[in-house]
Amino acid sequence: MTDENRPGESLRERKKRETRQRISNIATGMFRERGFDQVTVAEVARVAGVSAMTVFNYFPRKEDLFLDRIPEAVAAFAGAVRDRAPGEPPLAALRRLAFRFIDARHPLGGLGEGFAGFWSVVADSPALLARAREGVEEVEWALAAAFAEAGLAAPELVAAVTVAAYRSVCVASVRRQLAGYPFAEIVEDHRERMGAAFDALERMVP
The missing domain is CATH 1.10.10.60 (Homeodomain-like)
Structure with missing residues (x-):
């Protein structure tokens, strides 16, 4: 922030x-x-x-001193669905949010030069890893509530799959950053995989 x-x-x-x-x-x-x-x-x-x-x-x-963006993540993902344009599908709104995060190198987008040091601290602490998992669950619950308000069938399932897809893309990119891959290469790959993830989600969700 x-x-x-x-x-x-x-x-x-x-x-x-x-x-x-x-x-x-x-x-x-x-x-x-x-x-x-x-x-x-x-x-x-x-x-x-x-x-x-x-x-x-x-x-x-x-743990919240370090993972201080969990409330921001909850508000951002649920808010993207609730505040979407009239007639816009919820997943389209989330896709826009994901790519806005990527383009801004926002921490919630999973990309940023210098983020490797942050994630290495998380990886070295069982307490931080546990809190990070809880944060993912908090986002999932908030997203399920927003999907339900939007009228999606099986909102809990859609939220779980959406969060899992988003997380898988970000985790893979974080691992590549920790491994020292060129940042420009990571960004290009991240964008491609995020787009493919939302393509798959939109085929799954009516």
Whole structure:
């Protein structure tokens, strides 16, 4: 997330968002330098100049300091379906969102130069891996609710398959980044596989 002003956002809301992002940025730097399990919440709070209670007010769990975009992912994927243009199929709206993330090198798109260091921290921590899996489930549940509102048959099944397809493309690209493949090659492959994934989903879903 950025620190730019957002439409309709009050000064209090903006300051809370900026504080949350600052704490997360500090924690992320510490985790990447020393490893997730070697840094305590108390240390993050001290460096950020806040109390540990303040940290937990923004992040209920230590893992959320690093995986701080889970709420954003839930809102983005469900929102793409709910806020789609009149007559636009839900999967078409999600395809647009996926490629917007890719083009922007947004973290939720699974691509970005320098992301390998982030994912190596996750891979080295069982706690972060478990929280990442929970985050995927949260997106799936929110997407199922949005699909149900859109009138899709078997919304839970469609959500599960959609999230699995999206995740498989992103995980493969992350592994290629960790393996040191040229970034331009990864991007081209990622775009092709994401398009193929949505092609398959749209053939499956009436």
